[in-house]
Amino acid sequence: MDKSLNTLEHHFHLPRIRQVGGSRPFHWLRMGWSDMxxxxxxSLSYGVFFAALGYLILAYASDRPYLFTAAISGFFLVGPIAAAGLYEISRRHDAGERASxxxxLRGLMRHGDSLMYFGLFLAIVLLSWERLSAILFALFYQGNVPELSHFAREVFLSGEYTHFVVAYMVVGGALAALVFALSAISIPMLMDRDVDAISAAMTSARAVGMNLGAMAVWAALIVALVAIGFATMMIGMAVLLPLLGHAxxxxYRDLVE
Structure with missing residues (x-):
């Protein structure tokens, strides 16, 4: 692992990565709360906008279970780019500048090209996951698709569709892990430095690889807080998305020198 990470640093001229303890993500949340x-x-302007957008998407997919599950899991894939404006608020706040x-939004425009390339990558991953989700339903799920209100109980909890559940979790989990590794700190880096999207993604992958314990805790916190946001019909997301964005x-500031 160390050899491959050093190879990345050599070819992409990556910045040095700090190693942090497993409890450090809780500090990031405290700092994120302070920024918010x-x-x-x-901060809440971004939170309300994306919470409302997420609610509309879920409402549209409510009678299409495969789309509904893809939309929920897809949120984790596009979340990093959605929070780009929040990173700019924190960057300006740290620098003592006006963070309105x-x-x-002007910061987003200034880094528009780099964000566009990374956003395109995330959009391709999201579309691929939607298609893969539909294929998994077609291959492993036999019978009529139940209404959404009974979907979790009849499909994921009944034990009758073990192959489908395992395949769905493995494929979705692999995609989520890949996107998390490449985007954990890459968008904040694009907002802060004059770097290309590939170097930012490789720096993120290196930071995750060198801090597996802390980043596993961070990923678990993200999943838990986003789950609360969905459980509250996106109402809680209006606060939780800004919190996670600032954190x-x-x-990024903690991990990258």
């Missing part, structure tokens, strides 16, 4: 509290209006909504900025 100090920039409440701008307008200022964050991700501090993860």
């Amino acid at each position: 509290r100090d920039n409440l209006g701008a 909504l307008g200022a964050s 991700t900025w501090h993860a």
Whole structure:
């Protein structure tokens, strides 16, 4: 592992990565909460917008279970790019600059090219996952698809579709792990430095590889908080998305010298 990470550093001229303890993600959350509290209006503007957008997407997919499950899991794939404006708020806040909504949007425009390339990559992954989800349903799920209100009980909890559940979890988990490794800190890095998307993604992969314990805790916290957001019909996401976005900025600052 160390040899491959050193090879990445040599070919992409990657910055040095710090190693942190497993409890460090809780510090990132505390710092993220502080950023959100100090920039409440701008932060909640992003949270409310994406929570409303997420609710509309889930409502559209509510009578299509394979789309509904793909939409929920797809949120984890596109979340890093959706929070780009929040990273800019934290960056400006750290620098003692005005961190308004307008200022964050101008920051997005300034880094538009790099964000576009990374966003295109995430969009391709999301579309691929939607198609893979449909294929898995066609291959492993036999019979009529139940209504969404009974879907989890009849499909995931009944024990009658073990092959489908295992295949769905393995394929979805592999995609999620890949995207997490490449995007854990790459978007904040693009907002902060004059680097290309590939170097940012490789830096993120290296940071994850050198801090597996801390990043596993961080991934678990993200899943748990996003699950709370979905459980509250996206209402909680209006606060949880800004919290996670600001915390991700501090993860980047902590891990990358």
